[in-house]
Amino acid sequence: MTVSVPAPASAASGPRPAPAADPSGRRVIVTVVAIQLAASLGFFSVMAHLVAHLRHDLGLLAGTVGLVLGVRVGLQFALLLPVGTVTDLLGARRTGMISCAVRALGFVMLGAAESVGALLCAAVVLAVGGALYNPAGHSLLASVGPGSRSGGFAAYVVAQHLATVAGPPMGLLLLGAGPGFPLLTGTAAALWTVAGVLFLFVPRPGGKSAPTRFRDVLAGVRAVLGDRAFLVFALLTAPTTLLANHIMTAVPLLGFKPAVATLCFSLLAMVAAAVQPFVAVRRRGERPWVLRSGLLCAAAGFFVLAALDGTQPGPLMLAAVLNGAANGLVQPSVFQRTARRAPPERFGSYYGVLAFCAGMFSFAGDLVIGRLFDLGPTGAAWALTGVGACALLAVAGTMAGPAAGPVAGPARGE
Numbered sequence: 001m002t003v004s005v006p007a008p009a010s011a012a013s014g015p016r017p018a019p020a021a022d023p024s025g026r027r028v029i030v031t032v033v034a035i036q037l038a039a040s041l042g043f044f045s046v047m048a049h050l051v052a053h054l055r056h057d058l059g060l061l062a063g064t065v066g067l068v069l070g071v072r073v074g075l076q077f078a079l080l081l082p083v084g085t086v087t088d089l090l091g092a093r094r095t096g097m098i099s100c101a102v103r104a105l106g107f108v109m110l111g112a113a114e115s116v117g118a119l120l121c122a123a124v125v126l127a128v129g130g131a132l133y134n135p136a137g138h139s140l141l142a143s144v145g146p147g148s149r150s151g152g153f154a155a156y157v158v159a160q161h162l163a164t165v166a167g168p169p170m171g172l173l174l175l176g177a178g179p180g181f182p183l184l185t186g187t188a189a190a191l192w193t194v195a196g197v198l199f200l201f202v203p204r205p206g207g208k209s210a211p212t213r214f215r216d217v218l219a220g221v222r223a224v225l226g227d228r229a230f231l232v233f234a235l236l237t238a239p240t241t242l243l244a245n246h247i248m249t250a251v252p253l254l255g256f257k258p259a260v261a262t263l264c265f266s267l268l269a270m271v272a273a274a275v276q277p278f279v280a281v282r283r284r285g286e287r288p289w290v291l292r293s294g295l296l297c298a299a300a301g302f303f304v305l306a307a308l309d310g311t312q313p314g315p316l317m318l319a320a321v322l323n324g325a326a327n328g329l330v331q332p333s334v335f336q337r338t339a340r341r342a343p344p345e346r347f348g349s350y351y352g353v354l355a356f357c358a359g360m361f362s363f364a365g366d367l368v369i370g371r372l373f374d375l376g377p378t379g380a381a382w383a384l385t386g387v388g389a390c391a392l393l394a395v396a397g398t399m400a401g402p403a404a405g406p407v408a409g410p411a412r413g414e
Contacts, residue, residue: 025144027203029152032140035198037159039100039133042191044167045174046107046184048265051252053181054119062253064116066370069249070363072123072130077241077359079131084352085220087135088345092143093202096136100196103129104189111185129192134355135348140202142339142347146283153335154280157273157328164269168262220349230341230350234357236397237291239390240330241358242365243298246387247305247323249366253373254380255310263313264320271324272331279329285336288398294329295395297322302388306381326391365390 054065087095106126113119141152174184225231247268251261279285301322304315334354342350365387372383 025148025152027201028140028144029148029155031198031201032137032152033155033159035096035195036137036156037163038191038198039103039195040160040163041167041170042107042188042195044164044265045171046110046167046188047248048168048262049171049175049181049184049258050110051249052258052261055252057181058114058119060116062373063370065253066249066366066373068116068119068123070366070370071120072127073241073245073359073366074127074363075124076127076130077355077362079128080135080352080359081221081356082352083131084135084348084350084355087132087139087348087352088220092136092139092348093199093204095132096140096199096202097196099129099132099136100192100199101129103133104192104196105129107185107189107192111182111189135351136199138335138351139348141335142342142351143344146340149339150280150283150285150332150336153285153332154276157331158276161269161273161327164272165266168265172258172262220346221353223346224349224353227341227350230338231353233337233341234354236394237330237334237354238357238361239365239387239394240295240334241355242362242387243295243302243323243391244327244330245362246365246369247301247319249369250305250380250384251316254305254308256313256316260313260316264316267317268320268324268327271321272328275325275328276332279332283336285332286340287333290329291333291337292395292398294326294333295391295398297329298326299388299391299395301326302384302391306384306388309377 051065051069054060054068055062060068083095102125106122106129109118109122109125113122137156141149141156144152170187171184174187175181177183248265251264252258256264279290284290301319304319304322308315308319338350338354339347369383369387372379372386
């Protein structure tokens with residue numbers, strides 16, 4: 001029996017009627033894709049080289065590197081529990097502008113940090129900005145009509161992965177020029193500032209938003225937690241953030257040179273982008289087998305990584321292809337199924353709970369994996385095997401868990 005996100009009660013008798021064509025929907029998609037391109041270019045140009053900077057330039061232990069990375073990820077996704085609802089109340093446009101300003105400040109702080117305390121402060125600011133940014137962008141895309149949503153999100157993911165391809169080489173060039181890492185983080189801050197300005201071009205929602213009250217935030221979170229079927233889905237897909245992000249930490253820690261790591265990340269991103277047309281057509285991302293296929297690819301990729309020691313670039317590229325396929329399948333599947341389940345006025349709240357579960361899992365995983373890497377090659381192999389096993393457990397859970405109601409499959413009948 002399959003565990004899935006069921007259709008809401010209002011849709012039990014059939015798919016939701018498609019709204020009339022809205023010319024502002026295309027403008028929303030184009031603007032959000034441009035925002036994602038600028039923001040992701042700044043983010044990945046830094047993150048692809050951050051582990052090497054912390055490990056080699058600042059001389060931190062792998063466990064300390066894991067702590068810095070884990071604080072950013074863990075706090076960012078912990079904040080999503082309330083921030084998802086705050087996005088519903090403030091509006092995605094306003095939340096997005098604030099998020100970009102905070103993220104720009106965080107990158108400036110990261111470039112100037114030379115102590116563990118300063119690094120942790122920068123990680124906290126980056127986490128706050130990320131917590132505000134993600135529900136803003138996703139909420140804007142979820143607000144467009146169902147007919148445009150899957151294609152719009154596919155373009156959003158492609159923009160992210162194009163930036164993943166271009167970001168690491170850009171980072172290498174900036175690292176080799178003058179100030180090095182501070183120049184790189186300063187460029188990232190400038191790109192996030194551009195992204196913030198682009199939010200001004202998103203059409204304003206009709207009507208005036210009510211003042212945000214603390215009890216409204218709590219009510220939004222409670223409403224999602226009361227949706228037990230969705231909560232089961234969120235818990236079963238909790239490993240997805242760790243599966244998507246940990247390869248960027250594991251490859252440098254395994255000892256691969258920056259140029260090899262850059263090629264690996266670029267190949268991963270190209271594969272993930274290439275998968276998007278397949279997932280978007282006929283809204284395939286809403287089907288449970290797409291999510292399971294992505295999780296199986298992720299498991300295989302980490303099992304390959306577990307056997308590497310930094311001297312085998314060929315198998316590393318195989319792991320990159322598998323991880324790219326996993327990201328390309330899992331990310332749109334989770335979004336599309338969440339957008340189908342969540343009421344339009346509550347999407348931020350639903351997304352916040354989903355991302356909170358994934359972030360807490362990733363935070364705990366980064367801490368444990370960092371400690372295992374400090375034990376040497378055997379510990380690293382066990383750590384990466386464990387990550388792959390988490391993907392298999394998620395597959396098993398989505399296939400054999402307790403029933404969660406009607407399946408939220410594609411709206412059209414087949």
